[in-house]
Amino acid sequence: MLNVLSKRVLIGIIAVAAVLFPLVFPNMYVLQLLTLVFIWSIAVYGFNIISGYVGYLSLAHAGFFAIGAYGLGLLTTKAGMSYWLSLLLAVLITSIAGALVGVIALRTKSHFFAIYTMCVGVIVYLLIDKWDSLTGGVRGLIGIPAPSNIGPITFDTLTSQYYLALFFLILTVFLCYRIVHSLLGRTFIAIRNSEELAKTIGISIMKNQLLAFTLSALFAGLSGALYASFIRFIGPQISAITVTFEMLMYLLVGGIGTLAGPLVGTLIVISLTQSLQFLEEYRMLIFGPVVVLLVLYYPRGITGSINGYVQRKKQQRVKIANEEHEVKRKVGEAG
Amino acid sequence: MELLIQQIFNGLTIGSVYTLVALGLTLVFGILHVPNFAHGAFYMVGAYITLMMMVGFGFHYWIAIIASVAVVALLGVVTQQLIFKKLEGADGMRMMVAAIGILLFLEAFGQFMWGTEYHRMDTPYGSVVNLFGLTVTLQRLLIIVAAVILMLALHFFLTKTMIGAAIVAMAQNREGAFLVGINANQVAWLTFAIAGGLAAAAASLASPINLVFPTMGNLVIMKAFVIIIIGGMGSIPGAILGGYLLGLTESIGATYISSDYKDVIAFLLLVVILTAKPTGLFTKGVQ
Numbered sequence: 001m002l003n004v005l006s007k008r009v010l011i012g013i014i015a016v017a018a019v020l021f022p023l024v025f026p027n028m029y030v031l032q033l034l035t036l037v038f039i040w041s042i043a044v045y046g047f048n049i050i051s052g053y054v055g056y057l058s059l060a061h062a063g064f065f066a067i068g069a070y071g072l073g074l075l076t077t078k079a080g081m082s083y084w085l086s087l088l089l090a091v092l093i094t095s096i097a098g099a100l101v102g103v104i105a106l107r108t109k110s111h112f113f114a115i116y117t118m119c120v121g122v123i124v125y126l127l128i129d130k131w132d133s134l135t136g137g138v139r140g141l142i143g144i145p146a147p148s149n150i151g152p153i154t155f156d157t158l159t160s161q162y163y164l165a166l167f168f169l170i171l172t173v174f175l176c177y178r179i180v181h182s183l184l185g186r187t188f189i190a191i192r193n194s195e196e197l198a199k200t201i202g203i204s205i206m207k208n209q210l211l212a213f214t215l216s217a218l219f220a221g222l223s224g225a226l227y228a229s230f231i232r233f234i235g236p237q238i239s240a241i242t243v244t245f246e247m248l249m250y251l252l253v254g255g256i257g258t259l260a261g262p263l264v265g266t267l268i269v270i271s272l273t274q275s276l277q278f279l280e281e282y283r284m285l286i287f288g289p290v291v292v293l294l295v296l297y298y299p300r301g302i303t304g305s306i307n308g309y310v311q312r313k314k315q316q317r318v319k320i321a322n323e324e325h326e327v328k329r330k331v332g333e334a335g
Numbered sequence: 336m337e338l339l340i341q342q343i344f345n346g347l348t349i350g351s352v353y354t355l356v357a358l359g360l361t362l363v364f365g366i367l368h369v370p371n372f373a374h375g376a377f378y379m380v381g382a383y384i385t386l387m388m389m390v391g392f393g394f395h396y397w398i399a400i401i402a403s404v405a406v407v408a409l410l411g412v413v414t415q416q417l418i419f420k421k422l423e424g425a426d427g428m429r430m431m432v433a434a435i436g437i438l439l440f441l442e443a444f445g446q447f448m449w450g451t452e453y454h455r456m457d458t459p460y461g462s463v464v465n466l467f468g469l470t471v472t473l474q475r476l477l478i479i480v481a482a483v484i485l486m487l488a489l490h491f492f493l494t495k496t497m498i499g500a501a502i503v504a505m506a507q508n509r510e511g512a513f514l515v516g517i518n519a520n521q522v523a524w525l526t527f528a529i530a531g532g533l534a535a536a537a538a539s540l541a542s543p544i545n546l547v548f549p550t551m552g553n554l555v556i557m558k559a560f561v562i563i564i565i566g567g568m569g570s571i572p573g574a575i576l577g578g579y580l581l582g583l584t585e586s587i588g589a590t591y592i593s594s595d596y597k598d599v600i601a602f603l604l605l606v607v608i609l610t611a612k613p614t615g616l617f618t619k620g621v622q
Contacts, residue, residue, distance in 0.1 A: 057428050104606075107613040110427045111369050111568075115560045116609050119602040122557055126602070130595045241553065245435055252432060282447045288440025295433045296421055 011173075018166055022159045031162050037263075037270050038165035039226045042172045044250045044262035046219025049176070051248075052257035053185065054212045055192030056110075059244050060101065060117035063124035064217040066239030068094045068224025070128060073141040073234055078134075083148040083229070090225040091218060098217020099210065106209045121241055129236040140235030144228050161230055168226060172219055173263070179215075180259055188212055192257075249287055252294050255301030264303050340469060342586045348475045348544070350582020351482030355537035356555055357562040357574040358489065359530030365506025365569045366526050367419060369427045372434040374534060375556025376441035381407045381535025382542045382551060383449050386456050396459050400539040404532040411531025412524045420523065445549040458543035478540045485536060486575060489529070493571070502526055506569050554598060561605040 022031055043065050050058045071090030075081045081089070105116045128135045135141065147155035147164060155161055179185050187208050190198040195205055228234050237243075254265020273283050298305050356378055363371045381403050388399035414437055422430050460473035493499035498521075504512040505522045513519065538551075545551070562581055566573025581601055589597035 051428075055428065057431055104610045108609055109613075111431065112564070112609065112613065114431055115370060115564060116606070118557065119561065119605050123599060123602045123606070126596070126599045130599075241557075242439075245439060248432065248435065249439075281451075282443050284439040284443030285447060288436050288438075288443060291436030291439065292418055292433050295429050295436065296418065299425075299429055 011177075015170060019163075022162055026159070028158055031158050033270065033274055035158070035162045035165045035230060037267050038162075038169040039223055039230060040247070040250065040270065041169055041223075041263045041266045042226070043220045043223035044247050044254075044266050045172050045176050046216040046223070047247050047251055048216075048256065048258075048262050049179070049188070049219070050209075050212050050216040052251065052261070053180070053188040053192060054209055056106075056209065056213075057114045057248075058105075058117045058213065058216065059114055059241065060105075060121040060124070061216070061220050061247055062239050062241065062243035063121040064094050064098055064220035065224040065227070065243065066124055066128060066234075066236075067097050068221030069228040069234045069238055070135060070141065070224075071221065072225035072228045073144045074134070076145050076229075077141065077143055083145055084150070087147075087225050087229075091221045094221025094224070095214055095218040098221075099214045102210045102213035102217075106206060106213060118241065121239065121244060125236060125239040125241070128239055135236070138236060140233060141228075142233050144232045144234065146232070147229055165226060165230070168222060169263075172222070173259070177259060184208070184211075189257075249291055252291055252301055255303030255305070255307075256299075258301070258303040258307060261301055261303040265301065268302070337469075338590065339587075342590050343583060344469060344471060344475070346583035346586035347579065348478050348582070349586060350579035351478050352537050352541040353555070353558055353562055353582055354575050354578025355482055355485060355533050355540075357559040357566070357578050358486070358571065359533040360556075360559045361563045361566070361569055361571060361574040362502070362506070362526050363530045364563065365502070366523050367430055369430045369434070370560055370563075371530075372431060372556070373414065373437035373441065374530065374559065375552030376438045376445075377407050377411060377531050377534040377552070378538045378555055379445055379549060379552035380410060380441060381531075382456070382538035382547045383445060384535070385539040385542065386454055386547050387449070389457065396457075400536060403535045403539050407535035408528040408532040411527035415524050415527040419527075420520065442549055442552075449549070451549055454547040456542040456547055461543070472544070474543050478544070481536070481540055485533065489533075489571075498522075498525060558601045561601045564605055565608060 018034075021034070043061065046064075047058070047061050050056050068090050071093045072086050075086035075089055076083060079086075101117070101120050105113060105120065108116050129137060131137070146161070149155070153160070155164055179188075187198070187203055190201070190203060191205055191208060199205060224238070227238070250265040250269050251262055252265065253269055254263065255261030269287070273280070276283060276286075279286065294301060300308060356374065359377075360371060360374050363374065384403040384406050385396075385399045388394045388402050389396060394402065418433055418437065419430065422433055458474050460477050462473050463470055464473055464476070466476070491499075493503055501512070501517045501522050502525065504515070504517055505519065505526075509519075512522075558581060562577035563569075563574055565580065566575075566577035581604070584604065585597050585600055588600045592600075
């Protein structure tokens with residue numbers, strides 16, 4: 001109980017710090033960076049649901065990100081819809097796309113699923129790249145509007161965009177927290193650990209996987225839509241398989257299948273990349289081996305390793321307490 | 336009619352390249368039991384090494400190819416010994432992610448070493464010949480012939496030699512192979528060497544008719560995945576059949592349907608196949 005409380009307190013402290021941050025450090029560069037971190041984290045949280053908790057490596061994630069981004073971009077610039085309606089529709093379209101892909105893709109298992117989703121991602125990329133009349137092809141889509149006002153609240157400054165991204169991130173983390181700490185989350189993990197076992201206790205594999213996959217697409221779409229309105233320009237490159245790999249790396253560094261992992265990983269990798277600007281082109285020279293080393297020695301990432309350490313300590317304490325109790329009992333018996 | 340024959344010929348050329356890449360991938364699948372995402376990077380490195388040998392050191396095309404095959408085979412062995420060997424028994428996701436890590440590294444390494452610009456590879460076989468009323472470049476003819484020779488060599492190696500038989504045995508039944516005393520480690524690194532060599536040979540043969548650039552392996556490897564799913568994971572005749580089938584479909588599709596969307600064909604084909612049969616065509620037993 002105390003543990004849950006302190007966890008909540010910790011999350012609260014981080015959230016308050018994030019809210020106060022722009023007031024204390026009104027540094028444009030850092031704010032810009034953090035906003036991007038928040039936006040990418042949302043997508044990585046989606047990735048974590050299907051790949052971390054359910055254990056299916058989905059390589060179509062950048063495709064869904066791009067569907068969200070292009071959905072918003074096209075609805076606002078070409079269809080002339082209002083920003084918030086477009087955002088809602090973009091997320092909805094991505095979720096529907098996710099559900100449709102999921103119905104078919106989830107019939108395949110393990111590596112077939114990875115290859116299938118990879119192909120879906122490539123098809124999305126090729127469609128965006130070649131469908132010139134709709135998406136603008138390689139030239140991309142420009143002039144995507146920033147979020148429009150809600151009553152007196154405007155989103156024309158960087159700080160306000162920061163808060164918008166933060167709001168959606170907190171919403172995402174909250175939803176993920178509720179999912180993970182509910183029966184649904186347990187169900188996902190049960191499927192990851194053993195599909196056969198999950199089946200025998202009456203879990204509907206397909207239904208739960210489909211829900212997880214759709215949720216993951218939803219968050220990818222939300223992230224993509226926010227990205228489009230923050231950067232104001234999108235090109236087919238955002239749907240490339242390398243973007244999926246990048247998200248996979250964030251997740252892996254932070255800790256796959258943990259609640260804090262996506263944010264921690266995204267924050268660390270993006271900040272490192274930014275501080276190693278001279279490496280921009282070649283950052284994978286470092287991160288490629290990092291991914292391999294993590295898989296070899298720390299498959300649970302930073303958060304997972306810390307969690308494991310805390311768990312071990314706790315077990316040790318329990319063990320010591322038990323031993324002490326045992327000794328006391330023996331002493332008592334002897335006396 | 337002549338256009339059709341020309342396209343069939345082109346399809347066979349592309350199909351030969353796909354087949355060589357898919358063969359390596361399917362062999363490695365027999366060892367790892369997961370698709371090796373890094374295979375496309377081996378392909379790319381193979382092309383660059385041939386190019387470097389020719390431009391930098393002035394070697395002849397064939398010598399450059401042999402050097403490239405040797406280097407990439409070694410690269411395959413190194414990745415197997417350093418990484419995949421340690422992941423033996425780990426779940427599929429970890430292996431796939433490790434392969435992705437290798438791919439990311441090699442791609443960045445290619446960019447770092449050789450830059451992002453597109454290179455052209457010269458060939459001593461650039462001339463045009465007339466073959467049964469068909470005008471073809473000698474290089475394309477060479478690709479088809481070389482691929483067939485390599486496939487035959489692989490076939491005889493796998494069926495007529497002890498080591499080859501051991502590789503096939505490992506792919507068919509791991510426990511059974513252990514029981515009869517097959518050295519798993521030796522088979523594993525040898526398979527990676529063969530797969531790497533085939534990828535380098537395919538890349539070196541194909542580069543004169545395409546271009547050399549750091550991400551050149553991406554589309555090829557993804558198509559090779561499609562091929563080994565069509566042909567059945569781990570199946571060698573399946574990879575050959577699938578490779579030529581995809582090459583022909585693409586080249587004919589590009590002419591008669593749309594050249595813009597020719598790359599989509601492969602992936603749509605796969606999506607359709609996996610939709611109809613989630614375990615892939617020609618899959619043996621239960622997944």
